[in-house]
Each structure stands twice: as C-alpha cells, then as structure tokens.
Amino acid sequence: MQILKWIGQRKALATGTALAATVLAAGLLSPTAQASSTQGYVAGSGSVLDDFGDEGTLRRGGTYANSGATGLWQSILYADGFLSVSDIDCQFGPTTEAATKRWQQTYGLTADGVVGPATFGRADVSLYDEGYSGTTLNVKYGGSKRPVYFQRTSQSKYLFRTDPSSSVYYMLTAYYTSTPYGC
Structure with missing residues (x-):
C-alpha cells in the first residue's frame, strides 16, 4: 500500500512539474519578480x-528620456566606453542614442537606440553581487573598459552615481519619472 501511495505522489509531482514548465515556457509566469516603469524606479530583487531585463523602455523623446533611469543606463554606456563621464546627464539625447546603438551592435542586438527588455536584459550578464553594506546590496557592472558600481536598497531601488569615476559616495535613485537633483 505504501508503494502505491509513493507512486501516486511521484506521478502528482511529475505532473505538477511538467505543468509548471509548460506555463513558464509559454511565458504566462516568470520565475523572477517583475519590475516595470510603473513602480517609478529601476528595481531588483533576488x-x-x-x-x-524587465525594466521600462528608454528612448530619445520617450516618456522616460529625462530621468534617473536614463542616468543609470548612461553609467553602463560609460563602463563599456561608449560615453564619457561628462555625458552622464540623465538626458536621453542624440549622444546617448548613438552610444546605445553602438553598444547594441557590439553585443549583437538590433541597433535601434531603444533600451528595451533585450538591451537592458543583455546588461544583466555583467552584473555582480558585491555583498551587503548593512541592508544595501552593492552591485558591480563589469564593463569592458571599467567597472561601475550601483546599490540596490532594501526597498529594491537602484542607485547610481553621475560620476562613476569619483570616490564620492553620494548616489542618486534611478527614478523613471524624474531627473534627480544633481544630475
């Protein structure tokens, strides 16, 4: 009797696992937390x-063209050598658009100058967990020219520096809806 019960449990587990895999493959659920521009900031967890990869879309002339989220993206472009530190101004203008196209081309993406899920998601592979300082997670983007450092707060908000080459510790929140003071 115990053997039959065990076989029944194994079948139920296998069926549940197969169903979960099918749902995930169909894109109906995600194994990670979903962020978006509706949260108001670049976010992360886990x-x-x-x-x-699940962030909002940044583009020249777009809703979030002038924002802290753009400043964070410009920091990535700086780390990979496509922008200078003085170009990190939280404004998605022609310089950032051209740098984004070169970045996309370098990483084998469609070079359209739009930072959507594929582009933002490609940057994920160069993120490194550098450990916690209190409740804040230190995150390194390992750029091809230089690393830049972000922080992820206990509220999941990403912080960045407008001058990643500086040792000044002051960081700004990567909001979608506003350009932070000092950017």
Whole structure:
C-alpha cells in the first residue's frame, strides 16, 4: 500500500512539474519578480543577474528620456566606453542614442537606440553581487573598459552615481519619472 501511495505522489509531482514548465515556457509566469516603469524606479530583487531585463523602455523623446533611469543606463554606456563621464546627464539625447546603438551592435542586438527588455536584459550578464553594506546590496557592472558600481536598497531601488569615476559616495535613485537633483 505504501508503494502505491509513493507512486501516486511521484506521478502528482511529475505532473505538477511538467505543468509548471509548460506555463513558464509559454511565458504566462516568470520565475523572477517583475519590475516595470510603473513602480517609478529601476528595481531588483533576488539574483542581480535578472534585475534589468524587465525594466521600462528608454528612448530619445520617450516618456522616460529625462530621468534617473536614463542616468543609470548612461553609467553602463560609460563602463563599456561608449560615453564619457561628462555625458552622464540623465538626458536621453542624440549622444546617448548613438552610444546605445553602438553598444547594441557590439553585443549583437538590433541597433535601434531603444533600451528595451533585450538591451537592458543583455546588461544583466555583467552584473555582480558585491555583498551587503548593512541592508544595501552593492552591485558591480563589469564593463569592458571599467567597472561601475550601483546599490540596490532594501526597498529594491537602484542607485547610481553621475560620476562613476569619483570616490564620492553620494548616489542618486534611478527614478523613471524624474531627473534627480544633481544630475
């Protein structure tokens, strides 16, 4: 009787696992927390390797063109050598658009100058968990030219520096809806 009960439990587990895999493959559920521009800021939770792929879209002339989220993206472009530190101004203008196209081309993406899920998600592979300082997670983007450092707060908000080369510790929140003071 115990053997039959065990076989029944194994079948139920196998069926449940197969159903979950089918649902995930169909894209109906995600194994990670979903962020979006509706939260109002670039967010992350769990592993840093999936923090950016579900973020809002940044583009020249778009809703979030002038924002802290753009400043965070510009920091990535700086780390990979496509922008200078003085170009990190939280404004998605022609310089950022051209740098984004070169970045996309370098990483084998469609070079349209739009930072959507594929582009933001490609940046995920270069994120590294650098450990906690209190309740804040230190995150490194390992750029091809230089690393830049972000922080992820206990509220899941990403913080960035307008001058990643500086040792000044002051960081700004990567909001979608506003350009932070000092950017």
